[in-house]
Amino acid sequence: MEVLVLRRWMRNATENHHRKPLSRFQGYGRSRIRSSAAVVVVVAGLVIPAVSAVPSAAAPQPKPGQFVYVANTQSDTVSVINAATNKVVATIPVGRNPLEVALSPRRTRAYVTNQGTNSVSVIDTATNKVIATILVKDYPFGVAVSPRGTRLYVVNTASDVLSVIDTATNKVLTTIPVGDHPFRVAVSSRVPRAYVTNQDSDSVSVINTATNKVIATIPVGRNPFGFGISPNGTRAYVTNQVSNTVSVISIATNKVIATIPVGDHPFRIAIASNGIYVYVTNLNTDSVSVISTATNKVVATIPVGRNPFGIAISPNCARAYVANLGADSVSVIDTAINEVVATITVGDEPFGVATGGGSSQSGTLLAKIRRSKGRPHPSGFSSRGQGQGWSDPPQSLRSRR
Template sequence: MIRRRSKQSESHRGPGREKHGRRPRRWTWAWTWLRACVAGLAMLAGVALPVLATSQAWATSPAYATFLAGGSSRQFAYVANFGDDTVSVINTRTNTVVDTIPVGDEPEGVAVTPNGRFVYITNEGTNDVSVIDTRTNTVVDTIPVGDRPASVAITPNGRRAYVVNEDSNTVSVIDTRTNTVVATVPVGSLPLGVAVTPNGRFVYVTNQDDNTVSVIDTRTNTVVATVPVGSSPTTVAITPNGRRAYVTNFGDDTVSVIDTRTNTVVDTIPVGSEPGGVAVTPNGRYVYVTIEGTNEVQVIETRTDTVVATIPVGTRPRRLAITPDGRRVYVTNTDDGTVSVIDTRTNTVVDTITVGSEPVGVAITPGRGRGKG
């Protein structure tokens, strides 16, 4: 059992067009006027933005930073730094840290809303959740939850956030429209990891002291199944089709595979020493697992449930997140204060990014991302 007490995603013709694509003569003047307006606006934007940027206030504003970064269509990785109470924001196109956000004490878990507008951070030291607005990269709300909230997952419709509270043995259910706790669900002993099924119907929670996984029905917010797994289950990830849940067992160096239709373990996969974080590729073909004991990431092929690759990363890799296009994996290395970036086509590290102290949780926003390498 690992208890961290110290800081260690027109076929129709347009209006005014005739059958064969020629514009009627009566619309010619309007078409010309419209094109002139568009050209004028483009010229104005091209002149006005650089002029505005000469203003110190605009040049240092979050809005201008967003403009330079390409707006909300860009993709970012948010990393919780347990050791210095911050969140690092990584631009996945350049693999550089573009912002650092102060949050609560000992931040650990990270989850992004499906529309990419907000990031939820669990703060173990202050027993609350920080809500970050991704347009400004500022904390816009703080939500009290249970004791030592370790991780968080958000439903596919974005309406609920499920927060696992280690020392309360509970899960807090947050209404994301009001950012208030609307239910508290008792689970097993020392819950740690959490994942929501793609249809939003069920939430899977790992219980380290019980060696079990609790299954919560999101319609009633009650536990409807308890699944025995390996020793000290840490985190859980669910395949895109919702049929399998992969659970890392830190205590016996295995990964349990749960059939979510029957909630029984259908396979147990031997992996390296002290498996921690787990994530499934968007196509469901591979599962990536951090191996804390040997500073590696192992890759499981889901068709055979066998390890097919082992990738050296930084020291004490804890958690990981995969980009929506499935091309990159971002791995937090807690003892290095770095994030390793893995190219999933070659399963090699193509970049290493320095972040804050003791990074743990990581999540990636939807958008266009293209990591270098």
């Protein structure tokens, strides 16, 4: 019942967005389902140690200066968490009903989609101030930054389009029609491609970022949402909310090659940069499934907070951050032992989460880009079709009171 209500609410919220703001579920209190979901985004390397039943004393710790950014949908703010102390150190006012957060490659900017104002807030991470607001189409949701940080991709769920933004001018360059009720967008690190999950079309749109055209549509499970790309760029993973599965896609053929059963109502995905594990949040079982990419089997299940939605991995790979939509909190998982080691109270109805700072791969990726001999393309890829970057990690729904 909870799954059906959440799906119906997501659809109605987007369809009615031009007439009224989001509203809470009727008959559901804060103790169980909230009328939005929490999402976690990562913009750095995701190296996750192997599953271990014994704590490792040598597990790396979050470094000072590493911060986590959390969009609080009902507070209209972004909380800034010091990952070394697990404390909120700043609160940034943004637009109405902020949903998703993505960081630029150098982590100098944070981009926040605001559902209630059809806009994107641009935050200077040095000052924690909003320095620009970009107007987009109806119901901006998922957001991703291109490898060089020159383009911003924003999913407009109620308009069924993807907005392409020039980050130098903060202007929308074009919009790309995709499937029915799109939610998430991811950018490949290997080829000039972006991928958009279409909830009501049960499909994934494949976009050539050099031409801004849809070049393929991949059928997947029922109501796809989360999307992640393996570090070597050969596989993609899609959560199917109603099918309770994860579809494994071959990037080379744009075909589903495996289907993995997971928990009840899976939403978000985070993939280790070593390519060994995939992490999936299960909304109705209050857990995270850990999938082995070698066997396409669930090898561990981690209990977390109530109604987990988003998930992301810290740049130094020591921690996973899970947004619990039913608890206004973020669970911090020690990835060496796959256990929750801290719970952070954030703003009202947290949604998207992004983490940066510390030992990130961003600098290495940028250095590789600078050394590329190919002619740079505005999308962030060279004319040889090779680029450096990561998939947008990584986002859902709550409502306005």
